[in-house]
Structures are given as C-alpha cells and as structure tokens.
Amino acid sequence: MMPMVYTVYGFAIFFMLAWVVLWCLHILALSYSKWKLHRSVDRAPPETPYLGVSILKPLSGVDPNLLSNLETFFSLDYPTYELLFCVEDEHDPAVLLVHSLMQKHSHVDARLFVGGLSVGVNPKINNMQPAWLAARHPLVLVSDAGLRMRDDALLDMVQQLAPDVAIVHQMPFTCDAEGFAAVYEKIYFGASAARMYLCADLLGINCHVGMSSLVRRAALEEVGGLAAFGDYLAEDFFMAQAVVARGWRLRVASLPALQNSGARSVAALQARLARWAKLRLHMVPITTMLEPLSECLPLGAGAAWAASQLFGAEPLPFFLVHVLLWFLSDWLLLCSSQNGSPPFSKVEFLLGWIWCECCAPLLLVTAITRPEISWRTRCYKLDWGGKAHELKPKLKF
Secondary structure (H helix, E strand, C coil): CHHHEEEEEEEEHHHHHHHHHHHHHHHHHHHHHHHHHCCCCCCCCCCCCCCCCCEEEEEEECCCHHHHHHHHHHHHHCCCCEEEEECCCCCCCCCHHHHHHHHHHHCCEEEEEECCCCCCCHHHHHHHHHHHCCCCEEEEECCCEEEEEECCCHHHHHHHHCCCEEECCCCCCEECCCCCCHHHHHHHHHHHHHHHHHHHHHHHCCCCCEEEEEEEEHHHHHHHHHHHHECCCCCCCHHHHHHHHHCCCCECCCCCEECCCCCCCCHHCCCCCCCHHHHHHHHCCCHHHHHHHHHHHHHHHHHHHHHHHHHHCHHHHHHHHHHHHHHHHHHHHHHHHHHCCCCCCHHHHHHHHHHHHHHHHHHHHHHHCCCEEECEEEEEEEEEEEEEEEEECCCCC
C-alpha cells in the first residue's frame, strides 16, 4: 500500500510543479511581449551605413493575396537591398506575376531564378539555392511567399543584429482577415504559440521559425550554407542549432511576421500544425511528448487532481478557475501580439479559443499515429533526428 501512496503523491507533485512552471511562463511571456514587441523603429540615418540585404522569396503557385504581399517588398524603407524570387517550375503562374511586378517597380533591384538546384529533399532549399549562390549582400533575408511586410520591418530586423547575433527572426503572427479560420489562426499564433516563442527567446532556447529570418551570410557559410540543410524539412531549426553551436546568438525582432495567405481554412491550418508536430516529434521527441502539459485542458485536469491529493482542494472549482485565468491570460497576450484589440469580438475569441485548446492534444495524436509528412504534392518519411526521405520523389532538377 505504501508504494502506491508514494506513487500517487509523486504524480501529484509532478503535475503541481508543471502547473506552477506553466504559469511562470505565462507571466514571463506577457511581460516580455510588452517590452519586446512593437517597439519604435529608429528611422534616423546611422553613423555607419547599414549592410545590404538580399531577400530570398521562394514561390510556388499564386493565391489571391500574393500580388499585394509581394508588392510590399518593393517599397521597403531600407537603403540597400535586392529581391531574389525563386520558382521551381518555369510554367508556374508566379513567373508572370513576378515579371509584372519587376516591370512596374523597375527602380528596385530584383531578379527571378527559375528551376532551382537539387541539394537535398527539402523543396524550399532546392528552390532557393541558385538565388543563395547569386546573392550580392552580406545579409540574407529568407521570407516565405505568404508574408506581408511593413515598410519598416526590414529596418527593425537589421537594427536587432548585434555583433554576436547571426539570425534575427520574426515571431510568426497573422494579418487581420474575416472568417473563423482567421480567428483560429490569430489565436494560435498570437497566444498559444507566442507564449512559447517569447519564453524561448527570453531563456535563450532555439525557437527559430524560418518564415521570416535575417541571416548573416558568413555565419551560415561557416556551417555549409543553405545546402548543408537540404536533407531536413525543419531546416530553420537545424540552421539555428548549427550557428549557435559556433558561438552565435539568435534574436527575435520587434515586429512580428505578418502571414497573409489568401486561402485560409481550418483544415489547412490543422494540417500545417500537425506537420509541425510531426517534425518536433522526430527532432525533440521527449519534449514533444510532454507538450500536453503545456496545454490548458490537460494541464488543468492534472493540476486539479493534484491539488485534491495534496491540499484537499475541490477539483472542479480549481479546474474552472484555472481555465478562466488561462483564457484571460491568452486574451492579454493576443492583445500584446496584435498591439491593440484583435479584429473580432470577445465571443468570437471565446469560440476560437475553445476550438484551439480542444484541437491541440488531437494534433499530437495525429503526429504520433500518422508520422508521414505531406507537403504540397510530396510525401516524406522522417528519421529520428530530423533527416527526411521523400517517399515518392519527383524528377531531379
């Protein structure tokens, strides 16, 4: 009987400690967001001229917002930069769109690279490799196709680039849009993901997401350049890991990355989140298996049980208060990520928040039971450690 009692108390202490740690992370993330995000960008000319930036834009297909998204990159408030558009297939409709923008903004240094170069299984790396080799500037910004850029965002990123910093990356967030999928997306990136992203940056943990990432070219060349990460689908994580191992630091920019896809849907976002969970499961399996303890409902249920075992508290009131405080904390963090009130009502936030919290554990189950990764028209199998193999490889470039 005594070993059983010790086991119960051991689990109860574990859940209670996890609960305390997560609430410390809530406080840290909210406090750090107030200090870090949406700081004023200094537009005054510097004493030392800013380094030039080569912007790599990998494209595949056209969505309703692509034209307006790309056009924001032609009007950046930055003295010296070039735009390097990358398209895998010469028949891709993005080719005509890029040509029209280059003709319209002929004063901007822009080039189009078609065909890619095979250096691994990662199609994004293959697509960008020719542009990487042709880039003229010492700083390289890798920017996903679905991003919209504020005119001062590049300036903000460069100003974060201290001498010992190799990568400045923007925290993933979203533009305002209509519909439940947009609400779900904004709550996930502005609250749930932002909490872990900001805490990781504050604590010096690798949280690099490469959708908008400014890199010192020399630092990345030290570890083999882009080609060195062609066999990883989560190239951003391993890229950051490699440069940090050589003594460089990472830093999150003040302005978040504004995702602005023209084809939002709940199913598409869940497929994307499930893909990320599969990547994490093979890169950091132990941490990923503990992820349910970072979610409101599983952690709250465990902590309520633990409180009843350790302190004789009533589980249901404890759980309800926990959920209410978590809900309010996420609202405040979302407002901080948004730099103001979100573009939807509190009722919409409540419905989106419930959906987000209920789906989170299911996405991890999907990652465990269906480990293959589908990315556009390709399918991959991951080895432990993160290397990928294409199950139905396309013809090589």
